[in-house]
Amino acid sequence: MELNLGGIVGKSPVLDEVYRILGKVAPTDSTVLVTGESGTGKELLVRALHCNSRRQGRPFVPVNCGAIPRELLESELFGHEKGAFTSAIRSRPGRFELADGGTIFLDEIGEMDLSLQVKILRVLQEKEFERVGGTKTMKADVRIVAATNRDLEEEVRTGRFREDLFYRLNVIPLHLPPLRERGEDILLLADHFLNRFCKQKQRKKLGLPARSRDLFLRYPWPGNVRELENFMERLSILCEHDEILPEDLPQKILDAAGLAAPEAPVAACAPANGFVWPTIGHLREKSLGLKEFLDQVEERLLLEALEEAGGVKNQAAEILCIKRTTLIEKLKKRNLAAD
Numbered sequence: 001m002e003l004n005l006g007g008i009v010g011k012s013p014v015l016d017e018v019y020r021i022l023g024k025v026a027p028t029d030s031t032v033l034v035t036g037e038s039g040t041g042k043e044l045l046v047r048a049l050h051c052n053s054r055r056q057g058r059p060f061v062p063v064n065c066g067a068i069p070r071e072l073l074e075s076e077l078f079g080h081e082k083g084a085f086t087s088a089i090r091s092r093p094g095r096f097e098l099a100d101g102g103t104i105f106l107d108e109i110g111e112m113d114l115s116l117q118v119k120i121l122r123v124l125q126e127k128e129f130e131r132v133g134g135t136k137t138m139k140a141d142v143r144i145v146a147a148t149n150r151d152l153e154e155e156v157r158t159g160r161f162r163e164d165l166f167y168r169l170n171v172i173p174l175h176l177p178p179l180r181e182r183g184e185d186i187l188l189l190a191d192h193f194l195n196r197f198c199k200q201k202q203r204k205k206l207g208l209p210a211r212s213r214d215l216f217l218r219y220p221w222p223g224n225v226r227e228l229e230n231f232m233e234r235l236s237i238l239c240e241h242d243e244i245l246p247e248d249l250p251q252k253i254l255d256a257a258g259l260a261a262p263e264a265p266v267a268a269c270a271p272a273n274g275f276v277w278p279t280i281g282h283l284r285e286k287s288l289g290l291k292e293f294l295d296q297v298e299e300r301l302l303l304e305a306l307e308e309a310g311g312v313k314n315q316a317a318e319i320l321c322i323k324r325t326t327l328i329e330k331l332k333k334r335n336l337a338a339d
Contacts, residue, residue: 084133223310
């Protein structure tokens with residue numbers, strides 16, 4: 001049977017092995033633990049697992065255990081009864097109830113508190129739970145798939161993760177390799193993202209010549225697929241040529257290949273530290289008003305911070321010295337992948 005891979009792009013040997021395991025485990029109800037570095041596309045892989053399972057017509061419910069405050073996560077997972085805590089003005093179902101008959105995806109499970117790990121273990125073993133503040137035992141007909149970028153065996157050794165829960169989750173281990181180990185998949189993904197963003201922005205498809213493609217292959221992509229995606233969006237906006245040239249690439253990509261940065265002409269008015277203040281002449285040259293010019297500058301800095309942070313918005317906000325919520329508002333305003 002041909003697998004429905006959703007939006008997964010790649011045909012490298014290491015990814016073929018992932019597909020092979022995916023094809024075997026998807027039709028079962030076995031618990032799967034997906035591991036891999038941040039930005040490798042673990043949720044995309046889990047969605048493919050669900051789409052190829054017998055539960056494909058039922059709900060797929062993702063939960064990011066690291067993004068929900070610890071004191072709220074239990075209620076988010078299991079629901080609560082009216083009056084269970086101060087703000088519980090009505091009863092509310094949790095994610096396990098919403099996922100009934102389908103798949104629940106516990107992303108970043110390594111961030112979960114030990115006290116809550118006990119309750120997850122019970123759902124795995126007994127298929128039952130209670131809402132917060134409730135006494136009624138509820139059944140959970142769900143397939144549990146978890147993911148983490150942590151080394152859970154090391155977390156077990158240090159006492160930060162329950163050993164019994166680790167073994168219950170790790171029935172079928174599925175490791176998603178980092179982008180640097182996927183060879184030509186880097187170029188397939190670069191072309192895929194570039195096509196998509198150029199189409200979205202209604203501009204002619206940018207070319208990626210051989211000398212630039214070689215630099216892409218030599219860079220280690222520490223932020224993985226997420227970093228590559230953000231970078232291609234940045235290029236689709238800022239590249240002023242018909243193709244992406246080495247001089248369009250940031251210094252860190254050139255450094256990875258052992259290349260010096262292309263020499264740029266120094267403006268006559270440049271101060272000693274190399275910074276050049278924009279002038280009215282720049283606005284006239286670009287036929288821009290002040291607002292449009294400032295918007296362009298802000299957009300460039302937002303994209304550069306995201307690219308430097310490998311797509312991690314908390315880090316990008318720190319680089320720009322702004323709040324994460326402010327960063328997300330600015331990205332949403334420009335339709336720059338705020339999710």
